[in-house]
Amino acid sequence: MTVLVEQPELELEVVEKKVDVEENELLLDGGFVVPETNSFGQTFRDYNAESERQMSVEQFYRTNHINQTYDFVKRMREDYGKLNRVEMSIWECCELLNEFVDESDPDLDEPQIEHLLQTAEAIRKDYPNEDWLHLTGLIHDLGKVLLHPSFGALPQWAVVGDTFPVGCAFDESIVHHKYFKENPDYYNSAYNTKYGVYSEGCGLNNVMMSWGHDDYMYLVAKENKSTLPSAGLFIIRYHSFYALHRAGAYEHLMNEEDVENLKWLKIFNKYDLYSKSKVRIDVEKVKPYYLSLIKKYFPEKLKW
Numbered sequence: 001m002t003v004l005v006e007q008p009e010l011e012l013e014v015v016e017k018k019v020d021v022e023e024n025e026l027l028l029d030g031g032f033v034v035p036e037t038n039s040f041g042q043t044f045r046d047y048n049a050e051s052e053r054q055m056s057v058e059q060f061y062r063t064n065h066i067n068q069t070y071d072f073v074k075r076m077r078e079d080y081g082k083l084n085r086v087e088m089s090i091w092e093c094c095e096l097l098n099e100f101v102d103e104s105d106p107d108l109d110e111p112q113i114e115h116l117l118q119t120a121e122a123i124r125k126d127y128p129n130e131d132w133l134h135l136t137g138l139i140h141d142l143g144k145v146l147l148h149p150s151f152g153a154l155p156q157w158a159v160v161g162d163t164f165p166v167g168c169a170f171d172e173s174i175v176h177h178k179y180f181k182e183n184p185d186y187y188n189s190a191y192n193t194k195y196g197v198y199s200e201g202c203g204l205n206n207v208m209m210s211w212g213h214d215d216y217m218y219l220v221a222k223e224n225k226s227t228l229p230s231a232g233l234f235i236i237r238y239h240s241f242y243a244l245h246r247a248g249a250y251e252h253l254m255n256e257e258d259v260e261n262l263k264w265l266k267i268f269n270k271y272d273l274y275s276k277s278k279v280r281i282d283v284e285k286v287k288p289y290y291l292s293l294i295k296k297y298f299p300e301k302l303k304w
């Protein structure tokens, strides 16, 4: 049976307003105050600022860039795409994430569940009618469960951090780009050109992205027949693809549907990034609302 999923409508005017706001970090974004600095007193996503986390984050990206090759990604997609490891609900997965801290993130050292709820609640305030977007906020990082022993306890470099296409040249806008010089694909003439194994407008769906929590959670949602709209699935799959949604690289690989979905991703990104703070959310208070959304868009138990 094919389930037809309604695509949310995005008024262009709204997008333009949001984009304007991006230029001035202090302006309100439909109610959400975009903070100037992260909880360490630095600007967000400053990968060079001297901080407690700078060195470990850079070390993280070095290992990530060396090991994310076309062959590695292909193997991981095949293996983890089988979804034969665990059966659990979405909420159970949120709870599993409680113990993990993301080593790639210069802006956050809180357990992941805090980040999920902070993102979702910030979106909910500004977009009260887009319940699919609230749920997308809650689940977008659930793929980090790959760090858990029942998923083979993958190393951080294979789970978190920004993502990028493999199979074509690594764009200069990617964080700590210099470490790609130690990646074997960098010297492979099939992979190191602008298009590599891809073609103009082929669609991101046909592009292999570095392996991590985004692509994995997308596979989980899709294979378990989530009824989230395509924009929701797109956000989950590409939210770490900063070279695209922030720097505008790789646009030549997008098709028309990608262009539409990218508008929602840009909105989402502001909440994902700037809601990171030390302000705790009362989990028990908001839990019933999110359980009702999970019920609407997902089966009770999912294969992971």
Ligand SMILES: O[C@H]1[C@H](O)[C@@H](O)[C@H](O)[C@@H](O)[C@H]1O
Pocket (backbone or CB within 6 Å): 102, 104, 105, 106, 141, 160, 161, 162, 163, 239, 240, 241, 242
């Ligand atoms: O460090 C962060 C973190 O791992 C996020 O979950 C991911 O989406 C970002 O792109 C990354 O830079």
Ligand SMILES: [Fe+2]
Pocket (backbone or CB within 6 Å): 140, 141, 213, 239, 240
């Ligand atoms: Fe993420």
Ligand SMILES: [Fe+2]
Pocket (backbone or CB within 6 Å): 115, 119, 140, 141, 272
């Ligand atoms: Fe996130």
